Amino acid sequence: xxxxxxxxxxxxxxxxxxxxxxxxxxxxxxxxxxxxxxxxxxxxxxxxxxxxxxxxxxxxxxxxxxxxxxxxxxxxxxxxxxxxxxxxxxxxxxxxxxxxxxxxxxxxxxxxxxxxxxxxxxxxxxxxxxxxxxxxxxxxxxxxxxxxxxxxxxxxxxxxxxxxxxxxxxxxxxxxxxxxxxxxxxxxxxxxxxxxxxxxxxxxxxxxxxxxxxxxxxxxxxxxxxxxxxxxxxxxxxxxxxxxxxxxxxxxxxxxxxxxxxxxxxxxxxxxxxxxxxxxxxxxxxxxxxxxxxxxxxxxxxxxxxxxxxxxxxxxxxxxxxxxxxxxxxxxxxxxxxxxxxxxxxxxxx
Numbered sequence: 001x002x003x004x005x006x007x008x009x010x011x012x013x014x015x016x017x018x019x020x021x022x023x024x025x026x027x028x029x030x031x032x033x034x035x036x037x038x039x040x041x042x043x044x045x046x047x048x049x050x051x052x053x054x055x056x057x058x059x060x061x062x063x064x065x066x067x068x069x070x071x072x073x074x075x076x077x078x079x080x081x082x083x084x085x086x087x088x089x090x091x092x093x094x095x096x097x098x099x100x101x102x103x104x105x106x107x108x109x110x111x112x113x114x115x116x117x118x119x120x121x122x123x124x125x126x127x128x129x130x131x132x133x134x135x136x137x138x139x140x141x142x143x144x145x146x147x148x149x150x151x152x153x154x155x156x157x158x159x160x161x162x163x164x165x166x167x168x169x170x171x172x173x174x175x176x177x178x179x180x181x182x183x184x185x186x187x188x189x190x191x192x193x194x195x196x197x198x199x200x201x202x203x204x205x206x207x208x209x210x211x212x213x214x215x216x217x218x219x220x221x222x223x224x225x226x227x228x229x230x231x232x233x234x235x236x237x238x239x240x241x242x243x244x245x246x247x248x249x250x251x252x253x254x255x256x257x258x259x260x261x262x263x264x265x266x267x268x269x270x271x272x273x274x275x276x277x278x279x280x281x282x283x284x285x286x287x288x289x290x291x292x293x294x295x296x297x298x299x300x301x302x303x304x305x306x307x308x309x310x311x312x313x314x315x316x317x318x319x320x321x322x323x324x325x326x327x328x329x330x331x332x333x334x335x336x337x338x339x340x341x342x343x344x345x346x347x348x349x350x
Contacts (some may be wrong), residue, residue, distance in 0.1 A: 003145055003147065003188045004037065004145070004147075005036060005037070005147050005148070006036065006037045006038070006039065006144055006145065006146045006147055006148070007032050007033075007036045007037065007038040007039065007146060007147075007148045007149070007150065007193075008038075008039045008040075008041070008140065008141050008144050008146035008148075008149055008190075009025065009028075009029060009040060009041070009149055009150045009151060010040065010041035010042065010043040010046075010087065010140060011025060011026070011041075011042065011043065011068050011071075012043050012044075012046050012047045012068075013042050013043075013044050013047050013061065013064035013065045013067065013068045013086075014047050014050075014054070014055055014056075014064060014213060015056065015060065015063075015064050015067070015213060016213035016221070016223050017067065017068060017071050017213070017223065017224045017225070018211055018212075018213055018221040018222060018223050018224060019201055019211060019221060019222040019223075019224070019264065019296075019300070020152075020200075020201035020210065020211035020212075020221065021071075021224070022071075022075065022224055022300075022303075023201050023264070023267045023268070024152040024153075024200065024201055025150060025151070025152060026071065026072065026075045026077075027075070027267070028150040028193060028195060029072070029075070029077055029150060030075055030076040030077055032148070032150060032193070033077060033078065033081065033082050036148065037082075038077075038082040038083065039082070039083045039085075039144050039146065039328060039331070040072055040077060040082060040083065040084050041084075041085060041086070041087050041140060041328075042065050042068045042069055042072075042084075042085070042086040042087065042321070043086075043087045043137075043140065044061065044065055044086050044087050044088045045087045045088055045093065045094065045136060046087070046133060046136065046137070047061065047064070048061075048129065049127055049129035049130040049133050050118075050127070050130065051127075054214075063311075065086050065321075066311055066314065066317045066318075067225075067307065067311050069084060069086070069310075069317050069320060069321060070306075070307045070310035070311045070317060071224055071303070071307055072084050073306075073310055073320070074302075074303045074306035074307045074310060075303055079320045079323070079324060083324045083327050083328050084320055084321065084324040085321055085324030085325040085327075085328045086321050086325070087140065089321065089322075089325035089328075089329075090143075090325055090328050090329045090332050092143050092329065092332035092333060092335065092336045093136065093139050093140055093143055093332070094136075094139075095336055096139040096142065096143045096332075096335070096336060096339065097132075097135055097136045097138075097139035099139075099339060099343070100135050100138050100139050100142070100165050100169075101132065101135050103165050103168050103169050103172070104135050104138070104161070104164075104165050104168075108161055108164060108165075109131065109132070109134060109135070109161075111157075112134050112157060112158070112161070113157060114134075114154060114155075114157070114158070115130060115131055115133070115134075118130060119131075134158045134161050134162075135161075135165070137155075137158050137162065138158075138161060138162040138165045138166075141159070141162050141190050142162065142165070142166055142187050142190075142335070143331075143332045143335050143336070144328070144331050144332065144335070145186075145187060145188055145335060146188070146190050147188045147190055147191065148190060148191050148193050149162075149190050149191070149192050149193060150192075150193040150194075150195075151192050151193070151194060152194070152200060153194055153200045154200070154210065155192070156192050156194060159190060159191075159192040160192070162190055163189045163190060166185075166187035166188065166189055166190070167189060169186070169187055170184075170185040170186060170187055173186070173342050173343060176342045176343070176344070177342055180338065180341055180342055182338070182342075186338065186339075186342060201260065201263070201264060201267075202256065202257075202260040203215060203220040203221065203260075204219060204220055204221065204222070204234060204235070204237075204238040204239065204260075205217055205219060205220040205238075205239055206220070206239065206256075206257075207239065207255075207256025207257035207258075207259065207260045208256050218234075219234055219237055221234075222234055222235070222296065222300070224300065224303060224304055224307060225304050225307060225308065226300070226304060227301070227304065228297045228301050231293065231296050231297050231300060231301070232293045232297065235289050235292055235293050235296060236289055236293065238257070238261060238289070239257045240257050240258060240261070240285040240289075241255055241257060241258060243255070243258075244281075244282050244283060244284050244285075245258060245262070245277065245280050245281055245282065245283050245284075245285070245288055246258075246277060246281060247277055247278070247281030247282060248274075248277060248281070249273050249274055249277060251277075252273070252277075258285075261285075261288070261289070261292060262276050262277065262280075264292065264296075265280075265288075265291070265292050265295060268292075268295050268296060268299050269295060
C-alpha cells in the first residue's frame with residue numbers, strides 16, 4: 001500500500017514566539033504547503049512537560065495556543081487547505097505514544113542530548129514527561145504517517161529517534177503488517193527537513209547561544225509581536241565585534257555575532273549569505289544594521305499586526321483549531337485502528 005507524502009511539524013505554545021521560531025520553522029511550513037499535504041500542530045501536550053511556573057498555568061496556556069495559531073495563519077499558512085490544530089484535541093497522539101513507549105528502548109532515550117541540556121544537574125526532579133518527550137514527538141509524527149518533518153537543527157536527533165522507533169515497529173510486526181495488506185512496512189521513516197541560511201538563529205546578545213524565549217533578556221530575541229520601534233532598538237543594540245563585515249563567508253567562521261546577523265539578513269531577504277556579503281562586505285556594522293532594521297520591519301511588522309488582530313478574535317481562532325482537529329483526528333484514528341490490528345488488539349469494528 002502506497003504511503004501518502006505528508007508533512008508534519010509543530011511548535012510549543014510557551015509564549016514569546018520569536019524570530020528563531022519564524023525563520024527556523026514557520027517559513028519552511030509556509031513553503032512546504034505549496035508542494036505537500038501538511039499537518040501543523042500547536043503541541044500543547046509538550047508545553048506541560050516543564051513546571052507550571054514555566055508554562056504559566058491554564059489562562060496563559062490558552063492564550064499561547066491561540067497566539068501560535070495566529071502566527072501560523074498570519075505567516076501565510078492557509079487553514080482551509082492545510083490542517084492546523086492543537087495536539088490535545090486529538091487523543092490518538094497520546095494513545096500511540098504509549099504503544100511507542102513499549103517499542104522504544106531506554107538506551108535510545110538516554111542518548112537524547114536535549115533532555116540532558118534541559119534537565120541539567122537536577123534530573124531527579126524533572127518530570128517523566130520531559131524525559132519521554134521524544135517518544136510523544138515520534139507519536140505526533142507517526143500517527144499521521146508523515147514522510148517529512150521540517151525542524152530546526154536542535155530537533156534533528158528526535159526525528160532520527162522517530163525513524164528508529166518506526167523501523168523497530170516495522171521489523172517487530174513485519175509478518176502482521178504484510179498480513180494486514182500494508183506490504184513491507186506500515187510506518188514510513190520520516191525525513192527531517194532542515195533548510196535555509198538561518199536554521200539555528202542565535203541570541204542577539206550572545207552569538208554562541210540559541211535565541212530562546214526563556215532567556216531573561218528580552219533584548220536577546222525579536223518577538224513576533226514586537227512593533228517596528230522595538231525591532232529597530234533590539235537590532236541596533238545587538239552585540240557585534242569591532243571589525244567590518246567580511247567579503248566572504250569564511251570570514252564569519254570565528255565571528256558568531258556577525259555570522260548570526262548576516263544569517264538573519266539572508267533568511268529574511270531570501271538570499272544566500274554569499275550574496276549578502278557581496279553587497280555589504282567591508283561595511284561597518286552601523287550601516288549593515290540600518291539595512292537589517294528596514295528589512296526586518298518590512299517583513300515582520302505585517303505579521304505582528306495580523307497576529308494581534310487574530311489573537312483577539314477567539315471565536316475565529318478556536319474555529320480553525322476545531323476544524324483542524326476534526327480533520328487531523330480522521331487521519332490519526334485510521335492509523336490507530338491499523339496499529340491495533342497489526343498488534344493483535346481486539347477492537348470494535350462496526
